[in-house]
Amino acid sequence: MNETRPVAEAGSAPVEPLRSRAALIWLLLPFAVLALAVTWLVAANPLSRFDNGAPPVENLTFERTVLSDSGIDLLVRAGGSEPMTISQVQVDDAYWQFVQEPTGPLGRGETAWIRLPYPWVLGEAHAVKMITNTGATFEHEIAVAVPTPVANAATLWSQMLLGAFVGIVPVAIGLMFYPALRGIGRSGMNFLLAMTVGLLVFLMIDAAGEAFELAGEAAAIFQGQAMVVLAASAAFLILMATGRRGGTPTGLTLATLIALGIGLHNLGEGLAIGAAFAAGAAGLGTFLVLGFTIHNITEGIGIAAPMLKKRPPVWTFPALTLLAGGPAVVGLWIGSLAHAPQWSALALAMGAGAILQVVVEVSAYLARSDGRGTAALLSWPVMAGLVFGVTFMYATAMLVKV
Amino acid sequence: MFEISDWLRTRLSRRMVLGAGLAAAGGSAVAAVGSAQEVSQAGYGGGKPHQGMAGSGHASSHGAMMTVGDVDEARNGFDTAKMLTEWETGTVSRLPDGRVLRTFQIDAVDKEIEIAPGVMFPAWTYNGRVPGPALRATEGERLRIVFRNFGSHPHSIHFHGIHSARMDGIPGAGVIDPGDEFVYEFDAKPFGCHFYHCHALPLKRHIHKGLYGLFVVDPDPARHPEQSDVARSRLLGTPENAEWQEFAMVMNAFDTNFDDENEVYAVNTVAHTYMKHPIPILRDKPVRVYLVNAVEFDPINSFHLHGNFYDYYDHGTTLTPTLRTVDTITQCQAQRGILEFSFKEHEPGLYMFHAHQSEFAELGWMSFFDVKEAVA
Numbered sequence: 111m112n113e114t115r116p117v118a119e120a121g122s123a124p125v126e127p128l129r130s131r132a133a134l135i136w137l138l139l140p141f142a143v144l145a146l147a148v149t150w151l152v153a154a155n156p157l158s159r160f161d162n163g164a165p166p167v168e169n170l171t172f173e174r175t176v177l178s179d180s181g182i183d184l185l186v187r188a189g190g191s192e193p194m195t196i197s198q199v200q201v202d203d204a205y206w207q208f209v210q211e212p213t214g215p216l217g218r219g220e221t222a223w224i225r226l227p228y229p230w231v232l233g234e235a236h237a238v239k240m241i242t243n244t245g246a247t248f249e250h251e252i253a254v255a256v257p258t259p260v261a262n263a264a265t266l267w268s269q270m271l272l273g274a275f276v277g278i279v280p281v282a283i284g285l286m287f288y289p290a291l292r293g294i295g296r297s298g299m300n301f302l303l304a305m306t307v308g309l310l311v312f313l314m315i316d317a318a319g320e321a322f323e324l325a326g327e328a329a330a331i332f333q334g335q336a337m338v339v340l341a342a343s344a345a346f347l348i349l350m351a352t353g354r355r356g357g358t359p360t361g362l363t364l365a366t367l368i369a370l371g372i373g374l375h376n377l378g379e380g381l382a383i384g385a386a387f388a389a390g391a392a393g394l395g396t397f398l399v400l401g402f403t404i405h406n407i408t409e410g411i412g413i414a415a416p417m418l419k420k421r422p423p424v425w426t427f428p429a430l431t432l433l434a435g436g437p438a439v440v441g442l443w444i445g446s447l448a449h450a451p452q453w454s455a456l457a458l459a460m461g462a463g464a465i466l467q468v469v470v471e472v473s474a475y476l477a478r479s480d481g482r483g484t485a486a487l488l489s490w491p492v493m494a495g496l497v498f499g500v501t502f503m504y505a506t507a508m509l510v511k512v
Numbered sequence: 513m514f515e516i517s518d519w520l521r522t523r524l525s526r527r528m529v530l531g532a533g534l535a536a537a538g539g540s541a542v543a544a545v546g547s548a549q550e551v552s553q554a555g556y557g558g559g560k561p562h563q564g565m566a567g568s569g570h571a572s573s574h575g576a577m578m579t580v581g582d583v584d585e586a587r588n589g590f591d592t593a594k595m596l597t598e599w600e601t602g603t604v605s606r607l608p609d610g611r612v613l614r615t616f617q618i619d620a621v622d623k624e625i626e627i628a629p630g631v632m633f634p635a636w637t638y639n640g641r642v643p644g645p646a647l648r649a650t651e652g653e654r655l656r657i658v659f660r661n662f663g664s665h666p667h668s669i670h671f672h673g674i675h676s677a678r679m680d681g682i683p684g685a686g687v688i689d690p691g692d693e694f695v696y697e698f699d700a701k702p703f704g705c706h707f708y709h710c711h712a713l714p715l716k717r718h719i720h721k722g723l724y725g726l727f728v729v730d731p732d733p734a735r736h737p738e739q740s741d742v743a744r745s746r747l748l749g750t751p752e753n754a755e756w757q758e759f760a761m762v763m764n765a766f767d768t769n770f771d772d773e774n775e776v777y778a779v780n781t782v783a784h785t786y787m788k789h790p791i792p793i794l795r796d797k798p799v800r801v802y803l804v805n806a807v808e809f810d811p812i813n814s815f816h817l818h819g820n821f822y823d824y825y826d827h828g829t830t831l832t833p834t835l836r837t838v839d840t841i842t843q844c845q846a847q848r849g850i851l852e853f854s855f856k857e858h859e860p861g862l863y864m865f866h867a868h869q870s871e872f873a874e875l876g877w878m879s880f881f882d883v884k885e886a887v888a
Binding site for chain 1: 576577578579580581628629630631632633766768769771775783784871874875876
């Protein structure tokens, strides 16, 4: 065997370079045709018949709004078929002097800051309208004018408090059920795991819906819908693959994966809340914050569930809490200070994908640990747990949906 | 944390909730918050610097409320400063019966014009300008308007005046196809400040695309012996008329995105042009403004003069004012009139005039007279 192999290779050796050269030529051919097509399009302009005299397609997306003592600053992204020029800007139906940074026409996908020294009024609405050189107009509504948060210690601190209440505190409270739940029986265990699946399914739907909504606000160039689906799929597949590297995840590993999925969801959630603050749209009352806290308590229980039969070291509890809840703080910071809808959509999409992976793994774990396999999934404690998980999330979400 | 408990305890109204949200996000107020009221004050505090900011903005003529840049008037082919005093008097000849025959040549031309700095508008024009030429004739003359359509759509000239049905410029009576020619002929009467525009259909589009202009018929002093002095002062070319500073002003507007709402308002087309380049007038010479409203989509327009009052002659068809000592008049579309006023008793300076629909003013219909001792 060992002797025959080199012979075979030696025999095929003269053929190999020829074949690879042929392959190279075949590879070059399509590129050559493409180059030819491009050259012809540019040089001969055969599409000139389609030029019907209509003005170029123009599109402008407003990505960020910053209200400060120096007025209104807007980050816009152009999406025209040709570079477009912002000629004049109206605020509340009045032409207003503005400065564009950087100046000049905006190519496809390019961004610029439009700075308006406008004396905006706290708590009231303003409308900005940009007029391009072709006379097309693009409007942006500032629903409620409030100063945009700036990055200083006080801001970051208070946002951290808010993020903690929304993300970290509920997970910590949920994990505190751990000792009480340890002695739980098979049915109870199944109920808890099913409840975890139920709440995760709710979060997944929530995250996906929000991701699609935000993707709709993003500039067309990002192709929001496709981006959300791709990001969710990628997150799902990557986590599936890495999660199963050491066999199917159980115990602490599974808890960590759940915490990661919830964390990604909370990151997107935080980005959205932060962005709402920056846009002045969020009138965040005490009630709303408490709602978020209660809503998220089950997340902690869900993380605890797969570890009930193990005895993980104590440090894992704060670590898991931070992993699941901490991203809410980070999201708030980023969302209020530097936000664009596509980034929130991306984070939420990845969260949805990550949660789907956890849903699969928790279900698998449930089936396996029960011993009855997939039949266990249809048992009545599992059904009850699922229903409870989804219903609890849905009902507590009523506290926070505005 | 005391801050958090205070914050959590706060019960707020909608506006207050905003304040609290702001406090939570902005952080600036959280530590200081003792009551809801303070939250809201802290919030408003954030807005206060704007008063100072607005103040500094006002230091330059009229704040930051202005279009940015300048219109390329050479490319437009018409100069808004010259347009004020440019009267189209046509060519004059005598009819066999001795009457004056005045002939005007007007061509309809499609042309892209710059109506605010950097904002182009695909206009339909008379003689390449918007508004069209300010025609001026004398009462009793025979008028002949040779109209050629070089545009891409059927057009006409419909004069507000006294004429026969055949000369009305409506479909079937003077609306002509591209490439055609039509001659409108009628007597110049009644004297006054009149209007002409395209009456092809759809009317709205043909008007707001730019086909309109002033048509002034000066009174013939011989026909008004009891007020011949007044008539002479109105008659272009007389020494009495030279004592006046006369201006042609067409109030117009442009719907740049074709949503049936105007984006730009102006006198003589270009937004803010007389804000950036105030109209110089001599203090001791009286001023006469021939004013017409050509704005489409909005029911009325108006003219308000700062620091002064004027006499107004509705349609200009009388030699005595129809309104005395007013500082604001309104005109519906096609309504027009003559304004007469003097800054003789005033100190020199910039005197504003604008539409007193603030919206129109802020969208470009805002101007200055620069009252001077003597024009350099």
